[in-house]
Amino acid sequence: MPNTTDIELRGVSFAYEGVPVLEDVNLSIRSRELICVVGPNGGGKTTLLKLILGLLRPDRGEVRLFGGPPRRGRLRVGYMPQYGRYDPQFPVTVTDVVLLGRLGRGGLAGRFAFYRAADRKAARDALALLGMDAAARRPFAALSAGQRQRVLIARALCCQPDLLLLDEPTANVDTVIEARLFEILRELNRRMTIVVVTHDLGFVSQWVQTAVCVNRTVVVHPTSALDGNAIRDLYGDEVRMVRHHDFLSKGGHDDE
Numbered sequence: 065m066p067n068t069t070d071i072e073l074r075g076v077s078f079a080y081e082g083v084p085v086l087e088d089v090n091l092s093i094r095s096r097e098l099i100c101v102v103g104p105n106g107g108g109k110t111t112l113l114k115l116i117l118g119l120l121r122p123d124r125g126e127v128r129l130f131g132g133p134p135r136r137g138r139l140r141v142g143y144m145p146q147y148g149r150y151d152p153q154f155p156v157t158v159t160d161v162v163l164l165g166r167l168g169r170g171g172l173a174g175r176f177a178f179y180r181a182a183d184r185k186a187a188r189d190a191l192a193l194l195g196m197d198a199a200a201r202r203p204f205a206a207l208s209a210g211q212r213q214r215v216l217i218a219r220a221l222c223c224q225p226d227l228l229l230l231d232e233p234t235a236n237v238d239t240v241i242e243a244r245l246f247e248i249l250r251e252l253n254r255r256m257t258i259v260v261v262t263h264d265l266g267f268v269s270q271w272v273q274t275a276v277c278v279n280r281t282v283v284v285h286p287t288s289a290l291d292g293n294a295i296r297d298l299y300g301d302e303v304r305m306v307r308h309h310d311f312l313s314k315g316g317h318d319d320e
Contacts, residue, residue, distance in 0.1 A: 067094070067095075068094065068095045068131075069092055069093070069094055069095070069128075069131070070093055070094065070095050070097075070129070070130055070226070070227055070257045071091065071092070071093040071116055071128070071129060071227070071257075071259075072091070072092050072093075072126075072127070072128040073089050073090060073091045073092075073115070073116075073122075073125065073126070073127050073128075073282075074090060074125055074126045074128075075088055075089070075090060075124060075125035075126070076088070076089040076090075076115060076122045076124065076125035076126070076127060077089070077122060077123050077124040077125055078108075078111060078115060078120060078122050078123050079123055084280065085108045085111050085280065086108045086111055086112065086115075086278075086280060086281075086282070087280055087281055088125075088281065089112070089125070089281070089282045090282070091276065091282055091284070093257060093259065094257075095226075095257055096253060096254070096255075096256070096257055097253075097257055097258075097274065098249065098250070098253045098257075098258045098260075098271075098272055098273075098274075099257075099258070099259045099260070099272065099274050099275075099276055100259075100260050100261075100262055100272045100274070100275050100276070101113075101259060101260065101261045101262070101275075101276045101278055102261075102262060102263065102275050102276070102277055102278070103277055103278035103279045104279055107278050107279040107280060108278050108279070108280055109231070109261045109278045110145075110146055110231055110261065112276075112278055112282070113143070113229050113231055113259070113261065115127050115134075116129060116134060116229065116259075117129075117134055117138060117141060117143060117229070118133065118134025118135045118138060129141070129227075130226070130227075139168055139223070140225055140226040140227060141223075141225050141226070141227045141228075141229060142165065142220035142221055142222075142223050142224075142225035142227070142228045142229070143220055143228075143229045143230075143231075144216050144217055144219070144220040144229070144230045144231060144233055145231050146231040146232045146235075146261070150204065150205070152205040153205075154205070155203065156203070156204050156205075157200070157201055157202065157203060157204060158191065158196065158199050158200050158201070158202050158203075158204055158207070158215050159184075159187055159188075159191070159200045159201065160204070161204050161215055161216070161219055162187040162190055162191060162215060162218045162219045162222050163179055163183060163184070163187050163222065164219055164222075165186075165187075165190070165218075165219040165220060165221070165222030165223045166179065166183045166186065166187070166222055166223060183222075186222050186223075186224060187200075187218075187222050188200070190218035190219070190221040190222045191215070191218050193218070193221065193248060194214040194215070194217055194218045194221075194245075194248070195214070195244070196211065196214050196215055196218060199211065199215075208236075209236035210236045210237040210238065210241060212236075213233065213234075213235060213236050213237055214237070214241070214245075217230065217233055217245070221252075225256060226256050226257065227256060227257045227258075227259070228249075228252065228256055228257070228258045228259070229259050230258070230259070230260045230261065231261045232261055232262065232263070233245065233260060233262075234262060246270075246271045249271070250271060259276075260272070273286060274286060
């Protein structure tokens, strides 16, 4: 693993209209790490990602992305937000959506969506990786919620990033697709840093070694240390966890 730091937050605090969301956050994520971000709703997980991207500026402290200001390194980041807003009446295809991940690249082509052959190949490759290449010409609005989620992940990958930020990427997908997605992320992790926001602690603990626990403050744990006491401290209550890795066998449920 390269001994470089892709993300660094030093003493970062942020508030919305005077209401503290994150306080005195210190966090360092090295290149090629695969990190999950967990915590209760409203705890600051999405805000943390937006600070890393430079979409929000901290009230105090400093955020560094690839060793510089977030705005300078943003084109090296693929980002899938938690909520994808779209007009179901707008006639956009799956490929059109994925190609949006190429916007902002250098020159007129990147600014005005004059897509080149390399852009279209990147879109095809990203869709194929997520198993959505057969839907490339379909209207985006005609897809199921889970299929749209996979297309939005493909959009984040289309820019061929060095850092991938995914906010709840497994929402609205079934457990088989969820397992396949994390297999893909493990493979992608060979060449990029990945940060995944999720609520599914039981599932992620199989795939990720480090959890960034966010609830106004930030604490980094190995996922193996997320026992009942740590979860109660984080969420303020018990959390139900489902073991998705116990797949159905021909004989029925495996209830080990």
